[in-house]
Amino acid sequence: MLEILIGVTLFFTLWRVLVLADLKRRQKKSGYGYPPIASNGLLGWRGLVHQLSGFVKDIGPAGWGAQFKEHGKTHLYPVFPTQLLVTRDPDNVKAILATQFKDFSFGIRKEALCPSLGYGIFTVEGSSWSHSRALLRPQFSREQISRLDSVEHHFQEFAQCVDNFKGEYFDIQKLFFAQSMDTSTDFLLGESVGCLKELLETRDGDESSKKFGANFQHAFDRVQRLVALRVVFQENYWIIGDVFFRNEFRQVNELIQKFVQGYVDKALKARAHKAPIYTNPDKYIFLYELARDTTNPRVLRDQVLNILIAGRDTTAATLSWLMFELAQKPHIFHKLRKAVIEDFGTTIENISFESLKQCEYLRYVLNEVLRLHPVVPINLRVALKDTTLPRGGGPNGDEPIFVPKGQKINYAVYWTHRDEQYWGEDAEEFKPERWDTTNHPGPLGKGWEFLPFNGGPRICLGQQFALTEMGYILTRLVQEYSDIGIDEEYHDRPLRVRHSITMSHGDGVHVRLSREGTVVS
Structure with a gap:
């Protein structure tokens, strides 16, 4: 059992290193920076525990307050096996929902909801x-x-x-x-x-x-x-x-x-x-x-x-x-x-x-x-292509940031x-x-x-x-x-x-x- 656990950990670690290397290359090519990254332990295990704990204890969106205070209005939040881009900045929300509307999708919302709600206005794109x-x-x-x-x-x-x-x-x-x-x-x-x-x-x-x-x-x-x-x-x-x-x-x-x-x-x-x-x-x-x-x-x-x-x-x-x-x-x-x-x-x-x-x-x-x-x-979008958001980078968090294709984004209007x-x-x-x-x-x-x-x-x-x-x-x-x-x-x-x-x-x-x-x- 220990050998399996070590093997799985090594696999995901290697996979994550390769993904991050590719992201670094694309980000450098774009000319834009990244927002701060929360330190959530190896592969983001602390982020996963935080997410599951909030769900089990019925804490709700209030549980996100500490991370915004610590990491800023826009930051990367590793949650095993991926990492979320989390934002509360209204300029970023405007870009996601309006000015760059075609750059983002629902991700798997249709697959998750359609068995129950079918192909209605809230499930399709x-x-x-x-x-x-x-x-x-x-x-x-x-x-x-x-x-x-x-x-x-x-x-x-x-x-x-x-x-x-x-x-x-x-x-x-x-x-x-x-x-x-x-x-x-x-x-x-x-x-x-x-x-x-x-x-x-x-x-x-x-x-x-x-x-x-x-x-x-x-x-x-x-x-x-x-x-x-x-x-x-x-x-x-x-x-x-x-x-x-x-x-x-x-x-x-x-x-x-x-x-x-x-x-x-x-x-x-x-x-x-x-x-x-x-x-x-x-x-x-x-x-x-x-x-x-x-x-x-x-x-x-x-x-x-x-x-x-x-x-x-x-x-x-x-x-x-x-x-x-x-x-x-x-x-x-x-x-x-x-x-x-x-x-x-x-x-x-x-x-x-x-x-x-x-x-x-x-x-x-x-x-x-x-x-x-x-x-x-809190709502979710996924980047359809390599794109940007207007705020979150730089020493004051007011510079544009690179958003890679496939990046999951939680925007927290709460x-x-x-x-x-x-x-x-x-x-x-x-x-x-x-x-x-x-x-x-x-x-x-x-x-x-x-x-x-x-x-x-x-x-x-x-x-x-x-x-x-x-x-x-x-x-x-x-x-x-x-x-x-x-x-x-x-x-x-x-x-x-x-x-x-x-x-x-x-x-x-x-x-x-x-x-x-x-x-x-």
Whole structure:
């Protein structure tokens, strides 16, 4: 066994020496330098331990803070058997996502995600991605994202769930994910999966009511957890699904795909027979509108699954992080409530797509939670050819650097959003007032230092949809509830992050809410 270990070590050492020699030759030919390199032990074993430890302990992107502090905003970070180029510099992020967009790819994302999500807008590149984007763009017109009646219906069920706790602490993150699943499936498929309704019935003691809604949501969550693991394993993505979790991976994939396929078949049948639900101009259904442009069932299924992740997870996770912050700083909750009631009163009549954007403090609060808790905190690209990035080299880290073909790059917007150079010494503090330009010189968040919805050609199509839905739900919540409290038993613990495609709280967000006339202690 010892001989095998020595042999493997020698092989990888020799291989690494040859790779580095070739990189040195190409780098010298380019005329550009390299960024600092972290000392992570032989072949980067410390980097591997750090990565795996962060995943096992649910530390999340916060665990990268020390390495940025020690090695700078852009550095090479050896992680056996390769090395990552890690950056938080907004100029580099701009180059990767926009000005040098064609120099970089997703790497193995398609292979890692396609068994679950198919060939949708988040998994494909090139002409396939361009076609997907052209197909989906019309579905996110302002006319459609401003239809808030469906959101109100599901908020009423959400409020019933909250009231059923009668002042007790509860996990509001669980409710947000159920509410967002219901709203998203309503918008995408024409009917809700009914997660909130099932929670209401289960709360009343009927465990048998836990039917397909909860099962589908569980499978959907599990799929994302597993495909996120596949991405972490990079070229060895097949280990998850082909070796480990093989049966489970197959079962949850089949469940979510079969669920959506049923709605696709229904939409195509309605199209063929010009059914009233298909021709009704007052009933907008994303899938049915998509079926006007393509009748390929696989395309329809894959695009719906891709959009469902964006429509459900980003909204639910962001609102959950917001409640986590507001519960710890109830004075901000009360300030927000005052601003909302001044602008909208206590009813829904004055709430619209336009008026939500005009409520300044509401916008400040949403921007601040998107800054401090971006739901996709770290992302990956791979260089398609020998290229460069504008910053990271030289004694001050402000000179261009050489990026070889095949180099993996992690850009960490989580830490870009917490960079004191752009956000001040209180960058890690939840402070909505920082967005008030009367308090700070110049407009914040107008450059590449603020990227909650990505940037460049692949900027999120559903950005306005998500902001509208989150703004509406938050407005209704502070209209209905006058006070908030936090369960110290949970939130005195070290923060845990749930590793998935998006970032959510690992322990849930345990709060209690009260209506006017009652007090949360």
